[in-house]
Amino acid sequence: MANQVRPEDESFSVVVCGKKGHGKSTVCNALLGSDTFPVGTPTETAGFGEVTKKGLRIKVVDTPDISTEDTKKKEKEAEVAKWKEFVSPEASCLLLVIRSDAPYTEEDFVAYRQVRRFWGKSSAREKLVVVFTCSEGQDVEEVGERMEAESPKWIAKVLTDSGGRYIVFKGKVGASHIIFKGCFIERGYGVVE
Numbered sequence: 001m002a003n004q005v006r007p008e009d010e011s012f013s014v015v016v017c018g019k020k021g022h023g024k025s026t027v028c029n030a031l032l033g034s035d036t037f038p039v040g041t042p043t044e045t046a047g048f049g050e051v052t053k054k055g056l057r058i059k060v061v062d063t064p065d066i067s068t069e070d071t072k073k074k075e076k077e078a079e080v081a082k083w084k085e086f087v088s089p090e091a092s093c094l095l096l097v098i099r100s101d102a103p104y105t106e107e108d109f110v111a112y113r114q115v116r117r118f119w120g121k122s123s124a125r126e127k128l129v130v131v132f133t134c135s136e137g138q139d140v141e142e143v144g145e146r147m148e149a150e151s152p153k154w155i156a157k158v159l160t161d162s163g164g165r166y167i168v169f170k171g172k173v174g175a176s177h178i179i180f181k182g183c184f185i186e187r188g189y190g191v192v193e
Protein backbone atom coordinates (compact mmCIF):
# COMPACT_ATOMS: atom_id res chain seq x y z
CA MET A 1 0.00 0.00 0.00
CA ALA A 2 1.54 3.25 -1.08
CA ASN A 3 0.93 6.58 0.59
CA GLN A 4 -1.32 8.78 -1.44
CA VAL A 5 -1.78 12.51 -1.01
CA ARG A 6 -5.27 13.62 -1.90
CA PRO A 7 -6.54 16.94 -3.21
CA GLU A 8 -7.27 19.52 -0.46
CA ASP A 9 -10.95 19.70 -1.12
CA GLU A 10 -11.65 16.01 -0.94
CA SER A 11 -13.63 14.95 2.09
CA PHE A 12 -14.80 11.70 3.56
CA SER A 13 -17.66 11.70 6.05
CA VAL A 14 -18.53 8.93 8.43
CA VAL A 15 -21.52 8.45 10.71
CA VAL A 16 -20.90 5.93 13.48
CA CYS A 17 -23.98 4.24 14.93
CA GLY A 18 -24.97 1.25 17.04
CA LYS A 19 -25.86 0.06 20.50
CA LYS A 20 -24.61 2.07 23.44
CA GLY A 21 -21.40 0.87 25.04
CA HIS A 22 -20.33 -1.01 21.93
CA GLY A 23 -17.50 1.34 20.97
CA LYS A 24 -18.95 4.14 18.82
CA SER A 25 -17.06 6.98 20.51
CA THR A 26 -13.86 4.90 20.59
CA VAL A 27 -14.10 4.27 16.85
CA CYS A 28 -14.79 7.98 16.21
CA ASN A 29 -11.72 8.96 18.21
CA ALA A 30 -9.58 6.45 16.34
CA LEU A 31 -10.75 7.91 13.04
CA LEU A 32 -9.91 11.41 14.21
CA GLY A 33 -6.68 10.44 15.93
CA SER A 34 -7.73 12.38 19.03
CA ASP A 35 -9.84 12.11 22.16
CA THR A 36 -12.64 14.28 20.87
CA PHE A 37 -15.55 12.20 22.19
CA PRO A 38 -15.91 11.00 25.78
CA VAL A 39 -15.62 7.24 26.07
CA GLY A 40 -17.44 5.07 28.60
CA THR A 41 -20.26 7.54 29.21
CA PRO A 42 -23.50 7.49 27.26
CA THR A 43 -23.75 9.94 24.35
CA GLU A 44 -27.00 11.93 24.60
CA THR A 45 -26.96 13.63 21.23
CA ALA A 46 -24.81 13.48 18.12
CA GLY A 47 -21.40 15.14 18.11
CA PHE A 48 -19.16 16.18 15.26
CA GLY A 49 -15.42 16.16 14.76
CA GLU A 50 -13.12 16.63 11.80
CA VAL A 51 -9.51 16.32 10.88
CA THR A 52 -7.47 16.65 7.70
CA LYS A 53 -5.00 13.88 7.03
CA LYS A 54 -2.80 13.92 3.98
CA GLY A 55 -5.16 16.28 2.24
CA LEU A 56 -8.25 14.22 3.01
CA ARG A 57 -10.80 16.02 5.19
CA ILE A 58 -12.37 13.41 7.45
CA LYS A 59 -15.67 14.33 9.09
CA VAL A 60 -16.89 12.09 11.87
CA VAL A 61 -20.29 11.99 13.57
CA ASP A 62 -20.65 10.18 16.90
CA THR A 63 -24.25 9.27 17.65
CA PRO A 64 -26.42 8.20 20.58
CA ASP A 65 -28.19 4.84 20.58
CA ILE A 66 -31.69 5.67 19.31
CA SER A 67 -33.07 2.20 19.98
CA THR A 68 -33.72 2.73 23.68
CA GLU A 69 -37.34 2.39 24.76
CA ASP A 70 -37.61 5.92 26.11
CA THR A 71 -36.59 7.54 22.80
CA LYS A 72 -39.69 8.84 21.07
CA LYS A 73 -40.25 8.67 17.33
CA LYS A 74 -39.95 12.43 16.89
CA GLU A 75 -36.66 12.43 18.80
CA LYS A 76 -35.32 9.68 16.57
CA GLU A 77 -36.28 11.60 13.46
CA ALA A 78 -34.65 14.76 14.79
CA GLU A 79 -31.48 12.89 15.76
CA VAL A 80 -30.99 11.24 12.40
CA ALA A 81 -31.75 14.54 10.62
CA LYS A 82 -28.97 16.10 12.69
CA TRP A 83 -26.51 13.35 11.71
CA LYS A 84 -27.27 13.99 8.07
CA GLU A 85 -26.92 17.73 8.51
CA PHE A 86 -23.43 17.27 9.96
CA VAL A 87 -22.27 15.39 6.87
CA SER A 88 -24.25 17.36 4.30
CA PRO A 89 -24.54 16.92 1.35
CA GLU A 90 -24.21 13.23 2.13
CA ALA A 91 -22.41 10.64 4.22
CA SER A 92 -19.69 8.60 2.58
CA CYS A 93 -20.16 5.78 4.99
CA LEU A 94 -22.42 4.55 7.80
CA LEU A 95 -20.45 2.50 10.30
CA LEU A 96 -22.41 0.11 12.52
CA VAL A 97 -20.49 -0.99 15.60
CA ILE A 98 -21.04 -4.48 17.01
CA ARG A 99 -18.94 -5.85 19.87
CA SER A 100 -17.22 -9.08 19.07
CA ASP A 101 -15.82 -9.91 22.53
CA ALA A 102 -19.13 -11.26 23.82
CA PRO A 103 -21.94 -13.30 22.32
CA TYR A 104 -23.72 -11.23 19.68
CA THR A 105 -27.11 -10.13 20.87
CA GLU A 106 -30.29 -9.24 19.03
CA GLU A 107 -30.07 -5.76 20.59
CA ASP A 108 -27.51 -4.84 17.94
CA PHE A 109 -30.02 -5.76 15.26
CA VAL A 110 -32.70 -3.68 16.95
CA ALA A 111 -30.29 -0.72 17.04
CA TYR A 112 -29.45 -1.19 13.36
CA ARG A 113 -33.08 -1.52 12.29
CA GLN A 114 -33.95 1.74 14.01
CA VAL A 115 -31.12 3.55 12.25
CA ARG A 116 -32.04 1.99 8.92
CA ARG A 117 -35.66 3.00 9.33
CA PHE A 118 -34.98 6.64 10.14
CA TRP A 119 -32.01 6.97 7.78
CA GLY A 120 -33.76 5.40 4.83
CA LYS A 121 -33.39 1.76 3.90
CA SER A 122 -31.69 1.91 0.54
CA SER A 123 -29.26 4.66 1.50
CA ALA A 124 -28.39 2.86 4.75
CA ARG A 125 -27.65 -0.33 2.82
CA GLU A 126 -25.57 1.46 0.25
CA LYS A 127 -23.38 3.11 2.87
CA LEU A 128 -23.24 0.43 5.54
CA VAL A 129 -19.97 -1.03 6.83
CA VAL A 130 -20.04 -3.19 9.97
CA VAL A 131 -17.30 -2.64 12.55
CA PHE A 132 -16.64 -5.50 14.95
CA THR A 133 -15.14 -3.71 17.93
CA CYS A 134 -13.19 -5.31 20.77
CA SER A 135 -11.59 -7.68 18.27
CA GLU A 136 -8.24 -7.91 20.05
CA GLY A 137 -6.84 -11.41 19.72
CA GLN A 138 -8.84 -12.11 16.56
CA ASP A 139 -7.85 -11.45 13.00
CA VAL A 140 -10.20 -10.67 10.14
CA GLU A 141 -10.47 -14.31 9.06
CA GLU A 142 -11.22 -15.50 12.59
CA VAL A 143 -14.05 -13.02 12.98
CA GLY A 144 -15.42 -14.12 9.60
CA GLU A 145 -15.20 -17.81 10.52
CA ARG A 146 -16.89 -17.17 13.85
CA MET A 147 -19.72 -15.37 12.15
CA GLU A 148 -20.27 -18.24 9.77
CA ALA A 149 -20.03 -20.87 12.48
CA GLU A 150 -21.97 -19.44 15.38
CA SER A 151 -23.59 -16.17 14.63
CA PRO A 152 -27.30 -15.63 14.71
CA LYS A 153 -29.27 -15.16 11.50
CA TRP A 154 -29.62 -11.43 12.00
CA ILE A 155 -25.87 -10.93 11.62
CA ALA A 156 -26.09 -12.54 8.20
CA LYS A 157 -28.90 -10.11 7.36
CA VAL A 158 -26.86 -7.09 8.45
CA LEU A 159 -23.88 -8.31 6.45
CA THR A 160 -26.09 -8.83 3.43
CA ASP A 161 -27.20 -5.21 3.79
CA SER A 162 -23.56 -4.12 3.99
CA GLY A 163 -22.67 -6.10 0.89
CA GLY A 164 -20.30 -8.16 3.04
CA ARG A 165 -18.28 -5.11 4.09
CA TYR A 166 -16.98 -5.41 7.61
CA ILE A 167 -13.86 -4.46 9.48
CA VAL A 168 -12.37 -5.55 12.76
CA PHE A 169 -11.38 -2.92 15.28
CA LYS A 170 -8.87 -3.42 18.06
CA GLY A 171 -9.27 -0.32 20.14
CA LYS A 172 -6.89 -1.32 22.89
CA VAL A 173 -4.00 -2.58 20.79
CA GLY A 174 -1.33 0.03 20.11
CA ALA A 175 -2.14 2.22 17.15
CA SER A 176 -5.68 1.30 16.25
CA HIS A 177 -6.51 1.32 12.59
CA ILE A 178 -9.59 1.21 10.49
CA ILE A 179 -9.91 -0.01 6.94
CA PHE A 180 -12.90 0.67 4.78
CA LYS A 181 -13.80 1.12 1.17
CA GLY A 182 -10.19 0.78 0.14
CA CYS A 183 -9.27 3.52 2.56
CA PHE A 184 -6.97 2.78 5.47
CA ILE A 185 -7.02 5.20 8.37
CA GLU A 186 -4.49 4.62 11.07
CA ARG A 187 -4.49 6.47 14.36
CA GLY A 188 -1.66 8.97 14.34
CA TYR A 189 -0.43 7.97 10.92
CA GLY A 190 -2.96 9.45 8.55
CA VAL A 191 -4.57 7.95 5.53
CA VAL A 192 -3.01 5.51 3.13
CA GLU A 193 -4.48 3.54 0.26
Ligand SMILES: Nc1nc2c(ncn2[C@@H]2O[C@H](COP(=O)(O)OP(=O)(O)O)[C@@H](O)[C@H]2O)c(=O)[nH]1
Nearest residue numbers: 020021022023024025026039040134170171172
Ligand atom coordinates in the same frame (compact mmCIF):
# COMPACT_ATOMS: atom_id res chain seq x y z
N1 LIG B 1 -10.85 -3.64 24.47
C1 LIG B 1 -11.57 -2.81 23.74
N2 LIG B 1 -12.39 -1.97 24.37
C2 LIG B 1 -13.12 -1.13 23.61
C3 LIG B 1 -13.05 -1.14 22.19
N3 LIG B 1 -13.93 -0.23 21.72
C4 LIG B 1 -14.52 0.31 22.81
N4 LIG B 1 -14.02 -0.24 23.95
C5 LIG B 1 -14.42 0.07 25.33
O1 LIG B 1 -15.83 -0.11 25.45
C6 LIG B 1 -16.39 0.86 26.33
C7 LIG B 1 -17.50 1.64 25.63
O2 LIG B 1 -16.91 2.36 24.55
P1 LIG B 1 -17.59 3.68 23.98
O3 LIG B 1 -16.74 4.10 22.83
O4 LIG B 1 -17.82 4.69 25.06
O5 LIG B 1 -18.98 3.10 23.46
P2 LIG B 1 -20.25 3.90 22.92
O6 LIG B 1 -21.21 4.03 24.07
O7 LIG B 1 -20.82 3.04 21.83
O8 LIG B 1 -19.77 5.22 22.42
C8 LIG B 1 -15.21 1.76 26.77
O9 LIG B 1 -14.77 1.31 28.02
C9 LIG B 1 -14.16 1.52 25.70
O10 LIG B 1 -12.84 1.71 26.19
C10 LIG B 1 -12.16 -2.06 21.56
O11 LIG B 1 -12.04 -2.18 20.32
N5 LIG B 1 -11.46 -2.86 22.38
Ligand SMILES: [Mg+2]
Nearest residue numbers: 024025042043
Ligand atom coordinates in the same frame (compact mmCIF):
# COMPACT_ATOMS: atom_id res chain seq x y z
MG1 LIG C 1 -20.35 7.14 23.05
